[in-house]
Amino acid sequence: MAAVVPIVGAIGLWLVTGSILSLWLAALGPLIAVATLADAARSARRDRRLHHADATRVQAEVAQAVARRHDEERRRAWARHPDVASFLARDDEVWRRSPDRDDVLVIGEGEIASDVRITGGEGDARAIALRARSSRLSHAPVIASLHAGVVVVGNAVIAAAVQRALVIQLCLALPPGDLAIVGPLTDGLAWMEALPHRVVGAPRRLAVVLSGETVPSEADIVIACSAPGDPLPPQCGTVITARSPDSATVERGGEVSEVSVEALAVEQAAAVAAMLAERAERVLGLRVRDSGPVTLADLAAPVDLAAVDASRSGLAAVIGLEGREPAVVDLVADGPHAVVAGVTGSGKSELLITWILALCRTRSTREVTFLLADFKGGTAFDSLARVPHVTGVITDLDGAGARRAIESLRAEVRWREGELAAAGARDILDPRVALPRLVVVVDEFAALLGDHPELHAVFADVAARGRALGIHLVLGTQRAAGVIRDSLLANCPLRISLRVTDAADSRSLLGTDEAALLPGGAEGRGHALLRRAGDARPRPVRVALSGPSDIDAAAARGGDERPRRPWLPGLPPRLSLAELAELSPTAVNGEVLLLGLADEPHLQRQRAATLRIEDRGLLVLGGPGAGLTNAVALAAAQAPSAVMRIPAAPEPMWDAIATLAAEPPPPGSLVCIDDLDAVAMRLPPDYAQVAIERIEELVRRAGSDGVLILASAHRLAGAVARIADLFPKRLLLPFPTRTEHIAAGGDPAAFVPGAPPGRGVLDGTALQVALAPRLPSLAPDPSPDWCPSAPLTAFATRRSPAARAALDEWERRGVRSVSVDGYAADPAVTADGPVVVVGEPDDWQRHWRLLADARGDHDLVVDTSCAAEFRLLTGARTLPPYCESGRGRAWLISAGGDAVRIVLPSAEVRPNRPRAWP
Structure with a gap:
């Protein structure tokens, strides 16, 4: 406008x-x-x-x-989460308790989110950039969850340096009581041995793993390093890829960021570790490196056990050091029974050996004896074999050893009760009773119960009555919870625990978690916690190690008197008949047959197992190589009267069975049938049926006939199972599997894998069958070839090289042969000498009159190739003697008599002169 x-x-x-x-x-x-x-x-x-x-x-x-x-925010962040440099700059921050440091680890310096916020300046690019810059804090500590685990990926030098810095930072943040380093330390981690965190246990368990190593299962925290391209440990959720200390990438929870990391040389890390070790000794009174293992020889000399056990009625022993004083335990005063727990490698076996030797070197065999059971390989107590106090060692290598030893232990309880009753005493402390105390030491009690769970009740009974009888149990196990029942544990107030992996095992045994916090590896070996019935809490003990000099001292202290053995040694794997005869002189006179050495641990004796004619029958069952044939031969070698053995070859077998069926053996005879179950397999079905029926009838008549039937078999099936029920006695020799053992009628609990040949069970008693004496083998007399001698012999056979060979041989011996048709046309051929009329079954059936005349008035020979037509050709109703086909056998019926077996000649046919069929 x-x-x-x-x-x-x-x-x-x-x-x-x-x-x-x-x-x-x-x-x-x-x-x-x-x-x-x-x-x-x-x-x-x-x-x-x-x-x-x-x-x-x-x-x-x-x-x-x-x-x-x-x-200010950066300063507070580094104060809350210091790295190694920050810790070393402020000495008062080392091991300072702070909830901000419990579960985090500073993995580097980088950019993190800031608490600072700016408002305003919308639309201004500089204000927007300032707002964005203010929301991020640079050069701040980048942290990660401690329990998520960290793995450093890079070349070996930089990765190991970063790993060392992380480990040192964690050890600077958490004191030894809060953090423990577990697992073996390889050469690259040897500098960590100086850290005090290797000495004591703690709730947090750190594993430091180099590239390619396995993460220990007990670790809660893992700091690992890995070469590029190698698989990452699954326990590590934070991955640091380090190219240099100033250039690294961190990946955690799907987020990737750039950081600069700390790196320490081995010398720097070792210097910080030494500083921490000196600090732990000064502040916590914790010695990182002890003076080395404690030896029993150094402890036993200055200890006056008489002051501890003035009456000598106890069983006080020095087993190690409790602080700077000897650790003394008394099985009588602190027991009467004890449990020793510890994982593999913690020193449990060494503790048991030290305890045994500590008792043996201060007492004679009249005061204490030992029965040892090793169920962790069979070698733990080998070094104690020459100590006279040790009456026996049971191992898991002898499957039946545990069972028989425990049966002997039951007998020992009964024997001691009888001794106390005879003396009118109430317990072993009565001066009228002169019995040594018996200490039963079991290394790996859980393995013993795993093989023989029924033995827990035996140990519970011994534990309940052992105090008065002078029997004490020391049970070693890897874990107590779920293995030792409360009824048994209640009678074991003396408890010693080396390192265990499960806190529940520590609580079950000691009432606290402390045994699960003990260090592992070589440094923790021999560190134990001891709790007696009167102790308010467990007491730390360093177990002493024993050596050859301690064994020599114990052996010398035993004295000349050998202690009474509470159990007999196991049955020998081999036993000669001569050795067995010394235990039963009556057998030499032929009154009984020696069978083997019977083991009766419940009576604490071993005796000769015998067999009499009046026993009627014994069936020996077992697997291949179990000694069945030896058992049969052993009885046959001692038979006072006639011995009749059923051969294994089919033809002699049939003949022997037929003879026994026709003519019963005289009274007092022994009939031996080896491989009874093979009889039916070696004969055709019709022959096998008859043979089995005859054997069954023979066994049924054994009592009335006054004979003893001894048979062996591998399996019971079919008709053999029916015959087996007729035997009054049954000897079970080893079987390959438990299933076969049970199928033969054996007790499942009595099955012993890998038992030696001849080890068996007779009437519920274990025995070792003696070896049969070697007898010269007699080859059977070869049957002579049969040659026709009658004027007329009818020969029924099929065209075959064997038949032609027999005819050739007969012709060479002057016996002519004609066909059936030729003889029917001209019967006068017999005028010139013996004639064999040969023909196939069909040929003879066409000339049935001639066949009838031959089998009624002359000799009729039926080749085994015509076995199917035997009854048709001969008119016989019974089976002929068994003949093996293909071996030149035939049946001869003379003038209508019974068939007998003959052997046809087997002369070779010249290839350039083939013989034509008559």
Whole structure:
């Protein structure tokens, strides 16, 4: 409007005045408008300059405030989460308890989210950048969850240096009571041996793993390093890829960030470890490196056990050091029974050996004896074999050894009860009773119960009655919870625990978790916790080690008197008949047959197992190589009267069975049948059925006939199982599997894997069958070839090389042969000497009159190739003697008599002179 009004006014004046000069006034409007715009633009530029200067000043002030707040926030962050450099800069921060450090680990220096926030400045790029910059804090500690695990990936030098820095940082943050380093330390980690965290247990267990090593299962925290491309440990959730200390990448929870990491050389890490070790000894009284293992020889000399056990009625022994004083335990005063727990490698076997030797070197065999059971390989107590106090060692290598030893232990309980009753005493402390105390030591009680769970009740009974009888149990096990029942554990107040992996085992045995916190590896070996019945809490003990000199001292202390053995040695794997005869002189006179050495641990004796004719029968069962044939041969070698053995070959077998069926053996005879179950397999079905029936009848008549039947078999199936039920006695020799043992009628609990040949069970008693004497083997007399001697012999056979060979041989001996058809056409051929009329079964059936005459009045020979037509050709109703096919056998029926077996000649046929069939 300011530009238009002057123009309208100028035009109006011109129209009124007509003066052309009035039109110049129209130019004032545009000039005023232009001047107004120019002035407005100049004012806007001036205002923008002022506002920009104000914004720059304010942003600078805000940036300075953000920097100050970031510095303060960074300082607080490094104070909450220091790295190695921060710890070493402030000595008072080492092992300072802080909830911010319990579960985190500083993995490097980088950019993290800031607590600083800025508002305002919308639309201003510099303000937006400042807001973004203020929300991130640079050069701050980048932390990760401690329990998620960390793995450093890089070349061997940089990865190991970063790993060392992380381990040192963790050891600077957490004291030994809060952190324990577990697992073996390889050469690259040897510097860690100086750390005090290797000495004591703690709730947090750290495993430091080099590339390619396995993470220990007991570790809660893992710091590992890995070569590029190698598989990462699954226990590590944070991955640091280190290219150099100033250039590294951290991946955690799917987020990737750049950091600079700390790295320590081996010398630097070793120096910090030595500083921490010195600090632990000064502040905590904890010695990182002890003076080495304690030896029993050094402890036993200065200890006056008489002061501890003045009456000598106890069983006090020094087993190690309790602080700087000898650790003394007394099985009588602190027991009467004890449990020793510890994982593999913790020193449990060494503790048991030390305990045994500590008792043996201060007492004679009249005061204490030992029965040892090793169920962790069979070698733990080998070094104690020459100590006279040790009456026996049971191992898991002898499957039946545990059972028989425990049976002997039951007998020992009964024997001691009888001794106390005879003396009128109530317990072993009565001076009228002169019995040594018996200590039963079991190494790996859980393995013993795993093989023989029924023995837990035996140990519980011995534990309940052992105090009065002088029997003490020391049970070693890897874990107590779930293995030793409360009824048994209640009678074992003396408890010693080396390191265990499960806190429940520690609580079950000691009432605390301390045994699960003991260090592992070589440094923790021999460190134990001892709790007696009167102790309020477990007491730490360093177990002493024993050596050859301690064994010599114990052996010398035993004296000349050998102690009474509470159990007999196991049955020998081999036993000769002569050795067995010394135990039963009556057998030499032929009154009984010696069978083997019977083991009766419940009576604490071993005797000769015998067999009499009046026993009627004995069936020996077992697997391949179990000694069945030896058992049969052993009885046969001692038979006072006739011995009849059923041969294994089919033809003699049939003949022997047929003879026994036709003519019963005389009274007092011994009939031996080896491989009874093979009889049916070696004969055809029809012969096998008859043979089995005859054997069954023979066994049924054994009592009335006054004979003894001794048979062996591998399996009971079919008709053999029916015969087996007729034997009054059954001897079970070893079987390959438990299933076969049970199928033969054996007790499942009595199965012993890997039993030696001849080890068996007779009437519920274990025995070792003696070896049969070697007898010269007699080869059977070969049957002579049969040759026709009658004027006329009918020969039924099939065309075969064997038949032609027999005819050739007969012809060589002067016996002619003609066919059936030839003889039917000219019967006068017999006038010139013996003739064999030969033909196939079909040929003879066509000339049935001739066949009838031959089998009624002459000799009829039927080849085994015609066995299927034997009854048709001979008209016989009974089976002929068994003949093996393909061996030149035939049956001969002379003038209608019974069939007998004959052997056909087997002369070779010349290949250049083939013989034509008659």
